[in-house]
Amino acid sequence: MERTIREAILTRALRAGVRLPASRTLAQQLGVSRGVVSDAFRQLEAQGFLIGRNREAPVIAAVQSPRLTRTELEATALAARYNLSPTRPDVSLFPLTRWLAAAQRVTRRRGPSILDYGEPRGERVLRAALADHLGRTRGVIADPAEIVIVQGTAQSVDLLMRVLRGRGATRVATEDPSQTTARERIRAAGLTVVPQPVDSQGLVVDALDADAVLVTPAHQFPTGCVLTGERRRQLIAWASATRGLIIEDDYDSDFRYDREPVRSLQGLAPEHVAMIGTVSKTLAPALRLGWLVVPASLVDQAEDTKRLLDHFSPAIDQATLAEMLINGDYDRHVRRARGVYRVRRDRLLTALAEHLPELGVEGIAAGLHLVLRLPPEADDIAIADHARSAGINVAALSAFRVVPGEGGLVIGYGRLADEDIEMAIRELAHVVRPNL
C-alpha cells in the first residue's frame, strides 16, 4: 500500500494537498489491519511523501524525484526544449471525446459478447471496415478474411518474420537507410538483414537478393522520397520471378499535402504483397492498433502466428476504431490533422529558407518529417549530438544507415507547436553552421 500511494503521488494521480482517508477507514476499505495502514503512513511521512498532523488523516506532500527505470531515464535524457523527432505525431490532436463516446456506444450495443475470447484475426466488423477504407483510400484489394488485426507495426513485422522463418526464409532485405527497429526485429527472429540502397526513386531493386523485402513506398523513411512507378514495376517483377514477399509498410500514406497519395503496391499485386498499416500516426501510438493485409496464401499462417503471439488484440478498441471508420469520424480526424501538419511543414520550410538557406531540403510534401541535406564533409551524427545538447531533439540521417552514405538531419514537425518552429530552426542554425 505504501508503494501504491507513493507511486500515485509520483505520477500525480494523487495531487499535493489532497487528504487521504483516516487510517481506520482506509483499513476497512482495503480489508487490512489498521496497523498496516498506520505503518504505511509513517513510512511515507518519513520519506516526505505525506504530511502527518498528529491525529488527523495525512495530506499529500508536493514531491518530485521519482525513481526511474532505464527507459524512463533514457526518455528523460531525450527531453528537449524543441522536439524535432521524425516519427512522433501530435497526440494532442487525438479526438478523445469522440473515441470514448464511440467505445461507450459499441460496448453497449454489442453487450457482454465483446468482452469474451475473440478471434485471433481480429474483430470481424473492423476487418470489414478496413477492407473498405483501405480499398477506397489506398487501392488495397483485400477480403476482410485476409486482414489480421495486430498491436501496431512492431507486431506486424515480428509476426511476418516468424511466418517467413517458418517457411524456411533466411534473408530479409530492408531499405538503407530505414528504421533501425525493423532490422532489430528481423535479426531477433533469426533472419539475416540484407541492406538494399535507396536513391531518389526509392528502393534500388537491381541485384535484390532476399526471401522478402521491407519497403516504405508511399513515403520512404527517412529520405522522404516516393517509390516511382518504374521501381514499383521492377519490384513486382522481382516478386513474380523469385516468389519473394514484398512487405509494404504503408508509412505516412494518410498525410500527403500536395496531391492524392500514390496508391498502395498491394493493390497492384495482392498475391505478392503483405501490407502493414497502423493508427499510431493518424490517431495515437498508445492505442497499439494496426493491421496486416496478407496474400491469401499466408492467411492461415498469419492467423496461427497471431494466436501464438498473444491470442488476439483487445476487442473494445477494435470495435471502437471500426465505429469511427464507419461513421466518418476517422476520416474527419485525418483531414483535420493533415491540415495542421501541412501548415507546420510550410512554416518549417520558411524557417529553413531563412536561417539555413545554404542547405537543401529533400522529401516530398508528406508525412511528419523532411531531410535537411548537409555538405559531404559534415558529420551529421556529431551535429545531431550537438543539437541535443542544446535542447533540440533531431535525428541524423546516418543513424538510420547500415552502409555509410550521405548525411543529413531528419527533422520532424509532428510534435512542434506552430509558434515554436521559427525559434527552433533559428537555434538549430546556430548549432549547425559552425559544424559545416
Next chain:
Amino acid sequence: MERTIREAILTRALRAGVRLPASRTLAQQLGVSRGVVSDAFRQLEAQGFLIGRNREAPVIAAVQSPRLTRTELEATALAARYNLSPTRPDVSLFPLTRWLAAAQRVTRRRGPSILDYGEPRGERVLRAALADHLGRTRGVIADPAEIVIVQGTAQSVDLLMRVLRGRGATRVATEDPSQTTARERIRAAGLTVVPQPVDSQGLVVDALDADAVLVTPAHQFPTGCVLTGERRRQLIAWASATRGLIIEDDYDSDFRYDREPVRSLQGLAPEHVAMIGTVSKTLAPALRLGWLVVPASLVDQAEDTKRLLDHFSPAIDQATLAEMLINGDYDRHVRRARGVYRVRRDRLLTALAEHLPELGVEGIAAGLHLVLRLPPEADDIAIADHARSAGINVAALSAFRVVPGEGGLVIGYGRLADEDIEMAIRELAHVVRPNL
C-alpha cells in the same frame, strides 16, 4: 462501401429497419461520387441486404448467413446449449460502467501524454499498483521495475520462451496434463517440451530435467489440485541447485472459495520464479491485459523482448486497470464474482451428486472448473465428443495430456447460468452413463 454496409448489417451494427441516408447525402459525406453509392446500394439490394423503394433511401433488411472465417466456423461448431468450457469466465459480470468511467477519468487527468509512445515495461502507475496488489493478495515480492505489462498469459509465455531461448535454454517442462496452448508456444519458440507428471500433490518434482518448468501452483489446470508445501520446497530446491527457472502461472488464484488462497511461489523465491498473471478470468479476456513478474536478473531481457514483440501494451487500458486497483473497484469486483462462482460450484456439486453419484469429483474449491473422474476403462475423449454432439460443451481430461493417463471430464461452471446447471448435468448424465 458495399462491404462496410454489409458487414455492419451482419454484425448487427446496422439493425434491420434502419433507413440509410439518401445516396446523394452519403456520397457527399464520404467524398465519393453519387454513382459509387448508387452502385453499392444496388449490389446490396440484389444480395438481399437492403430493401430499396424506388426513389427513397434504402432500409436495412433482416438477414442472417454471414460468410465465416475458419475460426468463426470452429466457434460456431462449438456453439452449445450448455457451455461447460473450463476456462471461460462469466463476462456478463464485467463492471463495464465502472471500467468506462475509470477510462474517462484517467484520460482526462493524464492528458495527451497517455496517448504517446509508452514504456515497453508498461505504465508506471499500473506496475506500482500491481506490486502492491500482488504483495497484499499473493505474497509477491517485487519492485514495480520488475513487472512487465503484457497482452495476457499467451504473450507472457511467448515472451519468456524467447528470453529462455536467448539464454541458450533448450528444454522446458510442463505439467502433464496442462493447457495445450502453452506447449504449442514452447515448441513454436524452437524449444522442446518435457512433460512432467502431476499427482494429487501437484507437479512431481522428482527427476525434473529441464531449463525451466511451467507450473500452476495455486490451482493446477486441469486436475484442480494445489501444489503442496513439500512439493513447493522441492521445486525451489531444484531451481537453486540447477539454476532452472520456475514459471508460475498464477492460475485461478483469485477464486478460492473455502479459505485464503495459498500464497505465490514467487514470494518464496523471487530470484528463481517468473510469475504470470492476467485479468482474463477476473475481468474479461477481451481486455488482453496481463503481467509478468520477473527475477531481477531477467528484467532487462524481458523488457527488450517486450519492445521487440509489440513495443508496449495499450496505455489507456493500463491506466484504467491501475485506477480500479487503487480505488478498490477491482477488489470489489473480484469479491462479487467469487460469490457468484461459489454458488455455481455448489449447485454443480449438488447436481453431480444427484445425477452421477457413482462418479468421484476432484479439485479444490477454487477456480472455474472441477474434474469428474471416470472409471479406468471409460474413453473420456469419446464421451466428451458425444456430449458435444448432444449440445453440451465439455472437455476430456485426456485432451490435456501428453502421456496417456487417467481420464475424466473437465467441467467448467464459469459460463453456466445458475438455473441451467441442474438441467445441464441431468442431460450430461444421459450421455455419460451409457458409455461407462
